[in-house]
Amino acid sequence: MTDFSTLKYDVNDFIATITLNRPERLNALGKKSLEEINTAMDRAETDGRVRAIVVTGEGKAFSSGFDLKEQLEARPEGEAIWREILDRDFNTTMRFWDCPKPTIAAVHGACLAGAFEIALACDITVAADSAIFGEPELKFGAGIVTMLLPWMTNPKQAKEIILTGLDHIDVRRAVELGFVNRVVPDGEHLAEALRIARTMCVIDPNLVRATKRAINHSFEVRGMKESLRHSLNIDHAIESAGSPDKKAFMEVAREQGMREAIRWRDRRFEG
Known part of the structure; x- marks a missing residue:
């Protein structure tokens, strides 16, 4: 059995629970x-016992998204x-969409950027009152890796969120926009997700698998997968070239730390 260092994996009552477990880094x-x-x-x-999968986060948040500090230290350059x-990044996000078994995100605290995209890729999202969603990437000169949001809400709302880098969408607004199914009090998000999963586990798994495939196909036949790949190619071009905003953000982060870089970013949008 594989030992995990960044997550916890558990199977109970036909449900696999994946718990992101880097709480000191907000599960980046x-x-x-x-x-x-x-x-x-x-x-x-591949486990025949598992009929549903729940993903959640340890500590104060679901996840702050893809790890900028790691990128800061690695200094990636070049197209390859x-x-x-x-x-x-993209293929991991889409595992939850493509998974033949139902996937449920149980969210509390921050659920931003790449982590938000994982929650969007899940079949169902349960959110605690404390949950905060958003796509802040453009605010620091990055692109969107998995452009699922326009498929989960309407175009005008998706454009506002992405093009202004909204990163503080509360759960009530998230329900209105259509990317959260249920809101529960803080501390109850995982229990609610497991309750939903247990209901699914009672149903014939072959029926669930086939029906999920049919629902997904209703999006994919409209070109969703082609559109997501096109958006990924655009993000590749953005990141390979390196926008001036991203370079400036990273320079502040290297000199003064990530917290100060985020403050620097936010000061640009004050008023």
Whole structure:
């Protein structure tokens, strides 16, 4: 059995629970985290006992998104390395959409950027009152890796969120926009997700698998997968070239730390 260092994996009552477990970093999704998520998903998908998968986060948050500090230290450059990074990010996100078994995100605290995209890729999202969603990437000169949001809400709302870098969407607004199914009091998000999963587990798994495939196809036949790949290619071009905003953000982060870089970013939008 694989030992995980960035997540916890557990199977109970036909449900696999993947708990992102880097609470000291708000469960930021670095290379190791993404590799381990894929390993956990491989295990859950091939385990005949597992009929549903729940993903959640340890500590104060679901996840702050892809790990900028790791990127800061690695200083990736060039088309090949960025293709490797972004393909890994994209393919991990889409594991939850493509998974033959139902996937449920149980969210509390921050659920931003790449982590928000994982929640969007899940079949169902349960959110605690404390949950905060958003896509802040453009605010610091990055692109969107998995452009699922326009498929989950209407175009005008998706454009406002992405093009202004909204990163503080509360759960009530998230329900209105259509990317959260249920809101529960803080501390009850995982229990509610497991309750939903247990209901699914009673149903014939072959029926669930086939019906999920049919629902997904209703999006994919309209070109969703082609559109997502096109958006990924645009993000690859953005990151390979390196926008002036991203370079400035990273320079502040290297000199003064990530917290100060985020303050620097936010000061640009005051007023």
